[in-house]
Amino acid sequence: MEKIALTIDGLNIVADKGMTVLETALRNGIYIPHLCYHPDLKPSGVCRLCLVEVGDEQLVTSCRMKVEQGMVIKTKSPEVDKVRRAIVELLIADHHTDCRNCPSSGQCELQRIMASLHISVKRMRPLKWAREELPRDTSNPFFDYDPNKCVLCGICVQTCEVVQGTSSLYFVGRGYGTKVAFFANKSRCESCRQCVARCPVGALIPKTVR
Amino acid sequence: MVNRQRMILVCQGTGCISGGAEQLLSSLKREVAKLNLGESIEVKRTGCHGFCQRGPLVVTEPEGFFYSKVKPDDITEIARSQLPGGKPVERLFYRDPITDMPIPYYRDIPFYSRQQRTVLRNCGNIDPEDIEDCLAVDGYQGLRKALHEMTPEQIIREVKQSGLRGLGGAGFPAGRKWEACRRAPGDEKYVICNADEGDPGAFQDRSIMEGDPHSVLEGMITAGYAIGAKQGFIYVRAEYPLAVKRLRVAISQARNKGFLGRNILGSGFDFDIEIFQGAGAFVCGESTALVLSIEGKRGMPKPLPRPRTAEVGLWGKPTLLNNVKTFCNIPLIIIHGSEWFAAKGTERSKGTAVFSLTGKVVNNGLIEVPMGITLREIIYDIGGGIPGGKAFKAVQTGGPSGGCVPASLLDMPVDFDSLTAAGSMMGSGGMVVMDEDTCMVDIARYFLNFTRRESCGQCVPCRVGTKQMFDILDDITQGQGRLEDIDLLLELGEAVARSSLCALGQTAPNPVLTTIRYFRHEYEAHIHEKKCPAGICQALSSPQGLN
Ligand SMILES: Cc1cc2nc3c(=O)[nH]c(=O)nc-3n(C[C@H](O)[C@H](O)[C@H](O)COP(=O)(O)O)c2cc1C
Numbered sequence A: 001m002e003k004i005a006l007t008i009d010g011l012n013i014v015a016d017k018g019m020t021v022l023e024t025a026l027r028n029g030i031y032i033p034h035l036c037y038h039p040d041l042k043p044s045g046v047c048r049l050c051l052v053e054v055g056d057e058q059l060v061t062s063c064r065m066k067v068e069q070g071m072v073i074k075t076k077s078p079e080v081d082k083v084r085r086a087i088v089e090l091l092i093a094d095h096h097t098d099c100r101n102c103p104s105s106g107q108c109e110l111q112r113i114m115a116s117l118h119i120s121v122k123r124m125r126p127l128k129w130a131r132e133e134l135p136r137d138t139s140n141p142f143f144d145y146d147p148n149k150c151v152l153c154g155i156c157v158q159t160c161e162v163v164q165g166t167s168s169l170y171f172v173g174r175g176y177g178t179k180v181a182f183f184a185n186k187s188r189c190e191s192c193r194q195c196v197a198r199c200p201v202g203a204l205i206p207k208t209v210r
Numbered sequence B: 001m002v003n004r005q006r007m008i009l010v011c012q013g014t015g016c017i018s019g020g021a022e023q024l025l026s027s028l029k030r031e032v033a034k035l036n037l038g039e040s041i042e043v044k045r046t047g048c049h050g051f052c053q054r055g056p057l058v059v060t061e062p063e064g065f066f067y068s069k070v071k072p073d074d075i076t077e078i079a080r081s082q083l084p085g086g087k088p089v090e091r092l093f094y095r096d097p098i099t100d101m102p103i104p105y106y107r108d109i110p111f112y113s114r115q116q117r118t119v120l121r122n123c124g125n126i127d128p129e130d131i132e133d134c135l136a137v138d139g140y141q142g143l144r145k146a147l148h149e150m151t152p153e154q155i156i157r158e159v160k161q162s163g164l165r166g167l168g169g170a171g172f173p174a175g176r177k178w179e180a181c182r183r184a185p186g187d188e189k190y191v192i193c194n195a196d197e198g199d200p201g202a203f204q205d206r207s208i209m210e211g212d213p214h215s216v217l218e219g220m221i222t223a224g225y226a227i228g229a230k231q232g233f234i235y236v237r238a239e240y241p242l243a244v245k246r247l248r249v250a251i252s253q254a255r256n257k258g259f260l261g262r263n264i265l266g267s268g269f270d271f272d273i274e275i276f277q278g279a280g281a282f283v284c285g286e287s288t289a290l291v292l293s294i295e296g297k298r299g300m301p302k303p304l305p306r307p308r309t310a311e312v313g314l315w316g317k318p319t320l321l322n323n324v325k326t327f328c329n330i331p332l333i334i335i336h337g338s339e340w341f342a343a344k345g346t347e348r349s350k351g352t353a354v355f356s357l358t359g360k361v362v363n364n365g366l367i368e369v370p371m372g373i374t375l376r377e378i379i380y381d382i383g384g385g386i387p388g389g390k391a392f393k394a395v396q397t398g399g400p401s402g403g404c405v406p407a408s409l410l411d412m413p414v415d416f417d418s419l420t421a422a423g424s425m426m427g428s429g430g431m432v433v434m435d436e437d438t439c440m441v442d443i444a445r446y447f448l449n450f451t452r453r454e455s456c457g458q459c460v461p462c463r464v465g466t467k468q469m470f471d472i473l474d475d476i477t478q479g480q481g482r483l484e485d486i487d488l489l490l491e492l493g494e495a496v497a498r499s500s501l502c503a504l505g506q507t508a509p510n511p512v513l514t515t516i517r518y519f520r521h522e523y524e525a526h527i528h529e530k531k532c533p534a535g536i537c538q539a540l541s542s543p544q545g546l547n
């Protein structure tokens, strides 16, 4: 395997050719916040949290960037921090805040990211909180979907499509109104619950928990 | 085609048609027949002249009399004026909005005399549904020269040397894109013309397709030969039925004449063009979303890093995507050469720019100007200034995600780089003029309302960020603004611009950022004093205390 030498946050790192910057960083114990990345799936690059600085101030999603010889990567710079913090705060302002009653509390990626960036709800920018509470989708026999907690990372949709070869989950709506929905034909769902297992937040919850 | 000396040209663009120009054309034909003038006078349908606000428009040749706001009752008089010894219909002449003096000739009207109509040269002068008319001017001369006298490499060199930059938004050098596409490995390649034109109020591309469809085809066929493609697609907005119809007619006539199909003009080169009607989402104009949309998938932009469309495009094949106007420049560059083209414009922005000039300006319409002209010349000389003696406040360029440029920058040259430096952009050529009665906070809210609705929703900063920014702006216009809102808008705007996945999100904050940059006092008046200086925001008091 061809080796590639690069620096991440000043550390000299050797990676295998073909790896992405995010994979390389994670493997070397450097945490880059991410929500839509999953090792078994194609990086969709939609959560924008894994943006890093490459060379001179260009921000690139590290999940899609392949390592290159001599690359200089900064995962934490004032520029990156500013943008990343704003994205996380936007997500939180748009998210349910009742962590205490959420079955995913403690295993939630969003909580982990907040902790890593020292973001607390109380000290956030004065954003406008989501006004209305959207109804849960309980039409699937095995699990429920809570749009108020969904970060639209797309992992469930891709998992259903790629890993299971079915497609019971899909995106509906546009822009701010985008949601995940279940196909009416429930027989398509193989109840493998892979989507639930991979949900980084508490948006897909097995029915038995409630 | 009978070569009749005298002509009456009746505009049949979408604007004039909505003013009743179709009926004018048929009555005029009937009248001419009734007067037994069919042998000596040709009544001709043309595309858009650009001065839609004055429509329906009728022009008589060879004199070049320009009649505006023509009604069915005027038809007999116009027909008779073309009789030997006939007199022009003076009451229909265009009148200078300031002096009220009649201006009889097309060429003397300031709206036209200050323009440089090259891309639009045939719009309004030829019958867009008659290929003979197009051939009688310079139609397909460029293609003939390209196929018979030039190699693909020579064509690409010519396009590169011309300095032509893409006119669909980003201003990417056309020649470099063509070269990348030619060099990309593979036998199967595609040419796509981006005619999605989703900007509200823009009609440049529509008018060109309606008025001179063959120039678009000619540019595309030449591109196909240069990059080595056999198939082209025109991605047209479904809301453009007339453009689609005229393109269909043009494609079938071009096939009959051997400009499309197998062995074009005996050169051995095969190429054909299909029309694809888009579903209408603004974001489908973005290159990767457009390609997905033609493939029958959901039109969602693809994130960087990724291969360029020129290398991996439609069905994974190298694909050349250019805007309508970019293609229309090609035949001219081939005929007249790159030096001729590069002589126009500025150092880094060559040629001309086409704008839809709208808003608070006396002359609204479609204009074409050399790059580097000042905003002042466009707004005051061509546009005739601000109506009602009001003061100019700002001009918004580049469509919904362009910025608002203030009066202090009126003498700025209009080109890709200057507009970007001012916080705005060339975009695909929208230009909205605003007068003193415009509230800049309200304007920012208006444009953000458009972009937030058109966000495809896949990435966080654009999906949630534009919504947050809109909510904040909405509150400010409702008198609910908070002291921290201006800084918040600036921070969010910067974050959305820097981190969004595609150019929609990356540019969406422009109207907010520029209005804060140039009109911060208006925001402060809304927030601190709960006043709307322009008196637009209903929930707030106006300076005169009228509300
Ligand atoms: C949201 C969005 C909408 C766009 N809409 C259009 C459009 O309607 N027409 C167009 O030519 N380009 C549009 N573009 C720009 C295209 O992505 C692309 O840059 C252009 O078609 C390339 O052609 P050009 O190099 O000739 O300008 C849009 C870009 C974005 C991000």
Ligand code: SF4
Pocket: B283, B301, B454, B455, B456, B457, B458, B459, B460, B462, B463, B500, B501, B502, B503, B504, B505, B506
């Ligand atoms: S920036 Fe907006 S339109 Fe572009 S991908 Fe992100 S959500 Fe979609």
